[in-house]
Amino acid sequence: MHRCHKRSTCGLTLRSRTDTKRLGLYAGYLLMTKNQNESTSSTGSLQLGARVRQLRRVKGLTVDSLARATGVDKAHLSRIENNVKTPSIAMLAQLAQELGTTMGHLLGETLDESEIRITRAADLEAADDKNDAHRFLPLLHGGSVGSFEAFLFYPGKDANEVEGRHAGQEMLFIVSGSVELIFRTQSFQLQKGDCVQFPGYLAHRLRRVGRAQAVALLVLSNE
Structure with missing residues (x-):
């Protein structure tokens, strides 16, 4: 049978x-x-x-x-x-x-x-280019959809005092400006158009390089 x-x-x-x-x-x-x-x-x-x-x-x-x-x-x-x-x-x-x-x-x-979610530009909070602190602007309704989250990330001029570490994967695409990605033993300077992906368990910090505002697309995967 x-x-x-x-x-x-x-x-x-x-x-x-x-x-x-x-x-x-x-x-x-x-x-x-x-x-x-x-x-x-x-x-x-x-x-x-x-x-x-x-x-x-x-x-x-x-x-x-x-x-x-x-x-x-x-x-x-x-x-x-x-x-x-x-x-x-x-x-x-x-x-x-x-x-x-x-x-x-x-x-x-x-x-x-109902399965299509759009976040309009008018619904996003305007970025303050005079603010030197890290800012994260959620792009998805409710903060996350399925197994990932997406943000517009405005890095501050100073690296985080606390290292970032999380489950899953992280992807960073530089929309404008220059950003330094700092690991414990090595650092990378990323320019407009650069994209980096790495496992979230690697301790890392980020900072803006130069005076000009930097903007990055940050995607975090939970898997």
Whole structure:
């Protein structure tokens, strides 16, 4: 008897809530297309098979070449494109990978605006270029999204008295000015356009170099 693991579905491992959402979308698609053979839905939007065919042609692939790349039988792939057959979720994942898209797109997933967060410039606190203390301006709603946090960082002229150390990774991109990154045994001077990444467990300090205001994009990962 064939059984799927509780965190996998017919060959596709569910690694996140997004994967679970895709599975729900796939189940909904199966229900919607159970008795349909048309190449377009009642609203005129492309069905799965038509999307596969369209993306295959855009990438300059033949049915035969896509079938070989995904390990899908050529005749079966042709039936999928004509909406005669519905691919398994594992097969759908392979098709999405080869076509350079997502399962959600192939299934007709629409944009969920609640998952998009925008911080407008007008909502950000104006920077005081006369202030010599370190300042951090959160860029994300609630301070963090998922496993990372992002800030506009205005380093002061003096290095921190207390060394920074944290879990995860740190990335610093210099937007303007010059910044010195100081580790216990070595220091680096970073200029506009420079980017540095390092593990957060390394004790470090930062300071502005020169009189001109320096601005950096600081991203902290919790993983």
